[in-house]
Amino acid sequence: MTHTLTTRLNDVDIEAVGALIGAIGADPDCASTTWRAEVTWKRAFRSEASIREFAPIPSDEPPALGGDDTAPNPVEQLLAAFGNCLAVGYAALATASDIAIHELSIALEGDLDLHPFLGLKAGHAGFHDIRAAVRLVSDAADAEIEELHDRVTTTSPVGHTLQAAVPVNVHLATK
């Protein structure tokens, strides 16, 4: 490391981001990325998702939905992913704009009608509305924070995935 954490605004390694931007400028194909997860069913409504070398993300359902309630359920995990994505966005773009963040938290909610999931009627089984309430404490001017907020919400990978109709292909093999 060529500099200590204390010299990094928001502790963000902005030089690494700059290096990536430089690499993409030299070779735009560097920006084409593929991400992966591997899920293993653990019987009942329990499963876990393995990502690279990290501890698996466990999943279950609450008792009312027939689960053993040992872990967050998949739609809660989806909200978690969105909130974590927004946090990266604020941290990255605040640092690029020389804004120090003192505190940042995000409360997420999503509304879901269980009828389609339970086969009680056809229709949209997913969230029909998602809300995120961001609390960002900083000494920056309100106008700067508003601009930061606009940039974060218009460049969020998980946010865009939720707001767009993404092609999803689920292929089944039985061997």
Add this chain to the structure above:
Amino acid sequence: MTHTLTTRLNDVDIEAVGALIGAIGADPDCASTTWRAEVTWKRAFRSEASIREFAPIPSDEPPALGGDDTAPNPVEQLLAAFGNCLAVGYAALATASDIAIHELSIALEGDLDLHPFLGLKAGHAGFHDIRAAVRLVSDAADAEIEELHDRVTTTSPVGHTLQAAVPVNVHLATK
């Protein structure tokens, strides 16, 4: 508990699901649910998502994206949530159809162009393609498995959220 795990097909508590369906039949408003997560920024690109009483889901970015690589990143978490959701779907609907699952695993991939996230061009910052390869081992007939697969993919809450354009509102407070 009125029965042991060994009497439960796939270990699924199908009676609890039946009870929920009965409750929704008596009062359709029971099917309107709201799910929540609370994200706290931990400096740099680290954050964690708290859901109910469970251990938080940690998040970070790989070094090339400026992170400390301590946890899966948010787009990987999104794939994890989708895979975990599909697992619940197969387990629930197989049990309802009297199909015993011996093994179930799901490999997920998503493609993402980093240009919009990094502010290098405008456009869709999210996944532009998501693929799930399901491996389901069962003694059931191929036609039964195909029907199960169709029902799972047409009733997946996370799958539908990804495939639909969901309204997302991100509200900012600075106090």
